[in-house]
Amino acid sequence: MKDRLIYILLTFASVIAYGQVNLSLDADKTEYAGKDIVNLTIVLELNGSDLVQQTGFQLPDLSKFNIIGSGSVTNTVIDPATNTLITQKVSRIALEPKKKGKIKIGSVLVTVNNKIYKTEPFDVNIREIIEKRSLAANNSNEVYLNMEIEDREIYQDQPTIAILKVYSRNMDNLRKVKNIRLPQQNNINVHPINFNKSEIDPSGYGNMPSQILAMFMIFPNEAGYVEVPAVSASVNSYSNKNKISSNKIKLNVKRLPEGAPDCFKNAVGNFTVSVYHAAKEKAEAKKPLNVVVKVSGEGNLPDMELPKIAASPDYEVFAPKITTKVSPGTSGMKGEILANYVVIPKKSGTISIKTEQFAFFDPESREYVDLGQKVLALDALSHDQVLEARTTVEKVNEYTNNLLETVNTPVLKTTSLKVKEKSKFHWNILLVNIAILLGLFVVYLLFRTWQKKRALVRETVPSKPLGSVAETEKEIRELMKTDINDYFGYLENLKDHSEYEKFFATLEDLDQEVRNQYFKGSVAEFKTFLEKHKGSALAEEYGMLQQKVQIEKYSPVKSQEGLEELLKTIVNLYSQISK
Template identity: 80%
Template sequence: MQYKLIYIFLTLASVISYGQVNLSMDADKSEYGGKDIVNLTIVLELNGSDLEQQTKFQLPDLSKFNIIGSGSFTNTFIDPATNTQIIQKISRIALEPKKKGKIKIGSVLVTVNNKIYKTEPFDVSVRDVIEKKSLAGNTSNEIYLNMEIEDKEVYQDQPTIAVLKVYSRNMDNLRKVKNIRLPQQDNINVHAINFNKSEIDPSGYGNMASQVLAMFMVFPNEAGYVEVPSVSASVSSYSNKSKIVSNKIKLNVKKLPEGAPNCFKNAVGNFKVSVYSPAKENAETQKPLNVIVKVSGEGNLPDMELPKIASSPDYEVFAPKITSRVSPGTTGMKGEILANYVVIPKKTGVISIKTEKFAFFNPEKSEYTDLGQKMLSVDALSHEDAMESRSTVEKVNEYTNNLLETVNTPVLKTTSFKVKEKSKFHWNILLINIAILLALFVAYLIFKTWQKKRTLVRETVPSKSLGSVAETEKELRKMLKTDIDDYFSYLENLKDNGEYEKFFATLEEMDQDVRNEYSQGSTTEFKAFLDRYKGSSVAEEYGTLQQKIQIEKYAPVKSSEGLDELLKAIVNLYSQISK
């Protein structure tokens, strides 16, 4: 009986050791300063090939922190003592505390083989933390700037896209934000994507209206935790001008992997290098030759170090002129950069103009690519050989250009341009001139006759009576009368086509024409005029209609039913006014 119990105990022990699950979470330390980062490490160890992780790590409530970075990796190996497969899954999370004091970090949950495992909660102590708001700005103005970066974990010199938004409870404040200044700092390079304002979102953060103001790329040029500074802008109104700033964001910049080629400097992306000469004529010794090194692709193109032309005793090279043709892409700045060098060959024969070796890191493949050297072969001729290889026309052009450039040209003799007198008289020219003079004289007589007839007709027409002042005013009013029906049909077309901005602009133009018809400048004067001559009901209806127009004009979402009702009211009222 005793041997059976020992056998059962050993069997259970072997089963337990074969299918063991260990889950733990620890912080790098228990006390943190105001600027320290809380680093959490979660380790899941599965001892046994039959164990299956069914869910991801379910993190505890981390609302008292800002998550500024995370990463994970998996290790798999065989324990030689027990011949058991061991899988280790390790995740790390970098947190920024929002508040000071003792903060409790709860349990991490994970399900393995239909069983839930959890870690033990623990406390961390944080001191001297300055509270930060997710939206930074001047609260008195009720307008805020917020910078958002979705990908906060990138490689060094790899771009991440930042979006700048403005928030306000009053939509009218969104139009007052101007003069956006992107962040500038030594450890980041910033390139604008666009400053195109988006459509206004009426239901943004905290039930405030929001609008995208700008998008830009941030290229961190050093590893570690890099803080992107605030973006600033000005809020201009008729009374004053104030400045608002956005929040700051920390990036977890990963160091580039080991094993970089010796020629790698700071190029991150995907690039190509080529070298060529745009000159069509043959190269000549001791004469300048243009050689262009072109780097094209997408990445940190404007900020990377370009490959130079390597020095050689066969030629002399001078500093290049850089031409940049880049624009924002999906994974960086894309386009091409041209380095135009002046190279002077020093010997005759075939000369190899080589660039420095060039390598770049591709973050999509997480590997380095070595492009090596690029070479341009040039056959340099002596001056005599170059002259012999040219055609006769090229030699004449060369000689003429040299003469004009180097020789002072004497004053030309004007006598050589003097027209010589001819003894023969040309009767044809005389007859043509006489015919032209006769034609002009006949045209003048016809014009004078037509002018006299027109004067006689004007004198025989009886003059019309000017009439009284009231009749004259009535005639002028008929001439100035606005064709209101054309406006109605045009407004109907604009409404049906959804051209709402043009609809309200045309409506203001129609209202201005109607007021001008009655010589009334402002809406207040016109309302008083309607009260005197059309009745108080029409005047009140006019004032109410103006309020409805303003409400519909500035409504964030315009409905076709509301505009139909508004257009019916406009047609009804303005038809009564224009009677």
């Protein structure tokens, strides 16, 4: 019985060893920089002559990468020890990441002998892309601009959002970046979203403080690989002005699908078209009228070709006046564009004003939408028909107004006269005006009485002799002098209760009070004053204190020891200044 069992186990082992399938998917590393190429290796090993690969490699979703290259090789050998045929197929895929962060790479599938084999999914980490361009030789003052675009694979004329950030180890440099110039190039259209600076992030890339400077939309108007040029800005300081530039980003712009209608031009998004007669008057033959073609929706609205009014023998049309009302949206520029045409009907009767056929491509559904022509039907009247359609009152009013506008007499200028409705007298308005006049008269009497009393008091009080300018300034300073010991005690209480926001707000109030005693508005003026009257050492100590306060204020982690030391410095310095 034991011999039979051993024989069965050996038979199963030989079968398993004879027909074995190994499938693996690996990356060359797990963490990549923003511009590194991700290399994937797929290995399929078939041990046995009866194993047949029925399908090719079914790749996972790689939409978050650009495939820039691939290749495969197949090797076949016979193991001399076991006389087993071994077939090995190796495929390599080179990928360029579109986004930063952690990206999951799914399983590769293959079918061998009616059985599906798959690999295990894994994650790769793409670090943030930052190109550093030095502003100065001092590392503590370097400033970097970085342009970030999340979606780098888009259709032609479809927008993608770009974010401009600034990085610097010195937080004060972030506030000096100005004069931002967005990229300009023939194959892209750029529209700003906003230039509102965000709050400073103290824990940016590489623990450098960062700040968002601007957001803008980019519309590539040609397919292929489109490189977005760098964004430039200037860093202004007291001594000089430096120019800095951001990184460049390459977009993979896909061609629009085949099967576009003949009337499709370059509209990408979601739009509606309408045509209407702008004025309320009736259309009259051989007289101009305003016709508006309105295109509304969201997409490449400011850059697309608008549908025009088609030519017709029934009317004459002139070049339109374009009015644009757009703002940034979630998937493009949204709003409406009005094309105001002047149209002159050539004949009386019913005429149809038609627009050109219009179609657009919807990126969400990936389909073309043909809106066709829009038609405005008008009944153009002849001049006699317009006169007959008027009522008797309208005729009389028009005749009277025309007469008064065209005829002047030596005595009366009648052009200013019009047929007006008879008005009635309002007693409420008269009573309100009388009450206002009485109130003003009472206020005047009270003012005169107060002036007489003030003159009597001035006569009885002897005038105080005036002192020198220095003595007057000293008296005012004594009156404005604040007991800073109250601030010291309050700051100590806030520190003990870890109320950091109130601590720094109170410290700013203390500094403002002390500067007001010496009639100095800004920190720079007060520092100059201290250097001139209190000595350069005290002025330097004041400047160093301001830097320490900024560092502690924007530090992400605040400690009691650091605030204790800062409070001691504050008490010592302001006590010396207020002596």
